[in-house]
Amino acid sequence: MALKLFNTLTRKKETFKPLKDRQVKLYTCGPTVYDYAHIGNMRAYVWEDLLRRVLEFNKFKVTHVMNITDVGHLTSDQDTGEDKMEVGAKREHKSAWEIAEFYTKEFIKDIEKLHILKPHIAPKATDHIQEQIELIKILEKKGHTYIISDGVYFDTSKLKDYGKLARLNVEGLKAGARVEMAEGKRNPTDFALWKFSPKDQHRQMEWGSPWGTGFPGWHIECSAMSMKYLGTTFDIHTGGVDHIPVHHTNEIAQSEAATGKKFVNYWLHCNHLIVDGEKMSKSLGNFYRLKDITDRNYKPIHLRYFYTNSNYRSQLNFTFKGLDSAKKTVEGLFDFVRKLKDIQGNKDNPKVSALIKKFRKQFLVGIDDDLNFPKALASMFDFIRTANKLIAQNKISRKNAETIIKLMIEVDNILGLGFIDLIEEKREMPKEVLDLIRKRESARKLGDFATADDIRNEIRDRFNIVIEDTKDGLKWRFA
Numbered sequence: 001m002a003l004k005l006f007n008t009l010t011r012k013k014e015t016f017k018p019l020k021d022r023q024v025k026l027y028t029c030g031p032t033v034y035d036y037a038h039i040g041n042m043r044a045y046v047w048e049d050l051l052r053r054v055l056e057f058n059k060f061k062v063t064h065v066m067n068i069t070d071v072g073h074l075t076s077d078q079d080t081g082e083d084k085m086e087v088g089a090k091r092e093h094k095s096a097w098e099i100a101e102f103y104t105k106e107f108i109k110d111i112e113k114l115h116i117l118k119p120h121i122a123p124k125a126t127d128h129i130q131e132q133i134e135l136i137k138i139l140e141k142k143g144h145t146y147i148i149s150d151g152v153y154f155d156t157s158k159l160k161d162y163g164k165l166a167r168l169n170v171e172g173l174k175a176g177a178r179v180e181m182a183e184g185k186r187n188p189t190d191f192a193l194w195k196f197s198p199k200d201q202h203r204q205m206e207w208g209s210p211w212g213t214g215f216p217g218w219h220i221e222c223s224a225m226s227m228k229y230l231g232t233t234f235d236i237h238t239g240g241v242d243h244i245p246v247h248h249t250n251e252i253a254q255s256e257a258a259t260g261k262k263f264v265n266y267w268l269h270c271n272h273l274i275v276d277g278e279k280m281s282k283s284l285g286n287f288y289r290l291k292d293i294t295d296r297n298y299k300p301i302h303l304r305y306f307y308t309n310s311n312y313r314s315q316l317n318f319t320f321k322g323l324d325s326a327k328k329t330v331e332g333l334f335d336f337v338r339k340l341k342d343i344q345g346n347k348d349n350p351k352v353s354a355l356i357k358k359f360r361k362q363f364l365v366g367i368d369d370d371l372n373f374p375k376a377l378a379s380m381f382d383f384i385r386t387a388n389k390l391i392a393q394n395k396i397s398r399k400n401a402e403t404i405i406k407l408m409i410e411v412d413n414i415l416g417l418g419f420i421d422l423i424e425e426k427r428e429m430p431k432e433v434l435d436l437i438r439k440r441e442s443a444r445k446l447g448d449f450a451t452a453d454d455i456r457n458e459i460r461d462r463f464n465i466v467i468e469d470t471k472d473g474l475k476w477r478f479a
């Protein structure tokens with residue numbers, strides 16, 4: 001079995017092969033931190049997390065970089081409009097820097113709640129201004145840039161393969177050019193590498209450059225930071241489908257023009273989330289962020305599961321009915337694991353290991369088929385249905401149950417729902433035991449290990465609780 005991924009560049013499902021051994025260099029476009037992320041953004045972040053977990057499950061060693069856009073992202077993709085950071089600053093009467101700091105923290109809190117693994121490196125655009133300037137200098141030297149009144153632009157007409165990712169019809173675009181194009185721009189697809197600050201005023205975020213005071217264009221940060229941390233050619237770059245025609249297209253153009261090498265081997269894109277069949281928008285009142293979901297008594301993992309049980313390349317229609325069903329399923333899964341914890345039988349069922357083997361195989365076939373989670377999850381529910389029947393008939397031993405729990409933990413390493421927490425969940429510990437543990441701790445501190453051992457034995461004999469001293473502190477479980 002090999003992992004297959006759909007590559008937007010070739011429009012084909014391809015067997016995934018990293019550049020070097022089992023190492024994977026992964027770059028995912030991160031948030032623009034001028035407002036809360038909404039549940040549409042979160043779909044992509046959860047999917048990227050699933051991708052990383054599937055790679056790791058396949059024994060790849062992943063280096064994951066996700067940028068934080070804290071400058072340069074304008075309200076329009078045409079290099080016009082306001083900087084989103086300044087929009088946020090105006091809205092909240094704060095500085096752009098305060099806005100960036102606040103929403104970065106909020107974003108991190110949200111992704112933690114959704115059990116999204118932290119990227120290994122999360123570089124901020126404002127911490128990498130020099131790298132972006134250096135990259136623009138290379139492009140200038142190679143003749144790919146021109147300067148107009150509002151900034152330094154990339155000349156897309158010099159590239160033979162501009163727009164290959166989106167399969168853009170560049171001639172068609174010229175004919176239908178939008179009127180809001182910045183004055184002096186030579187081609188509608190040209191884009192800003194560096195924008196000048198207005199002549200008569202200071203921006204909150206601006207820097208000196210060889211071309212004048214200003215700030216970087218949005219696309220250049222992703223090229224500069226991904227290549228800095230992952231190399232000039234790396235394995236996987238992801239984002240939402242809305243990034244294909246402009247942001248990712250321009251990342252490819254400027255990176256490949258600068259290095260003369262292929263920028264990225266696999267481009268993966270997650271489709272949109274819509275709400276009740278419509279585009280999410282504040283004016284329609286169907287605009288939700290994670291807090292709106294948890295305020296309605298759903299857990300973040302219910303939303304996570306709702307995203308997971310979908311094909312990432314299709315639009316996903318969010319409804320509260322759908323979320324209810326995800327909630328029910330997740331709680332059912334937790335009940336299943338809880339039930340397994342309580343099984344006491346000692347007659348092993350030889351069928352169990354064959355069932356586990358079959359399920360493991362089917363699950364892997366699903367996830368390795370371009371992250372086909374609906375398929376993988378269907379095999380999981382087949383397995384659970386059979387296991388539940390055996391449990392109801394008392395045909396499962398404690399040992400069988402433990403192997404199934406182990407399997408569920410393995411599956412959860414991918415799903416990220418948190419079975420592990422449940423398994424380590426503290427059952428009520430009698431107060432007497434707590435007192436004894438305290439007594440034992442003081443004995444240990446005094447070096448009286450004989451007494452400490454006696455107390456440990458007492459706890460085991462009287463309460464059936466095993467305590468262990470580990471490097472992470474004291475652990476306990478029912479024997």
Ligand SMILES: [Zn+2]
Binds near residue numbers: 028029030222247
């Ligand atoms: Zn990006």
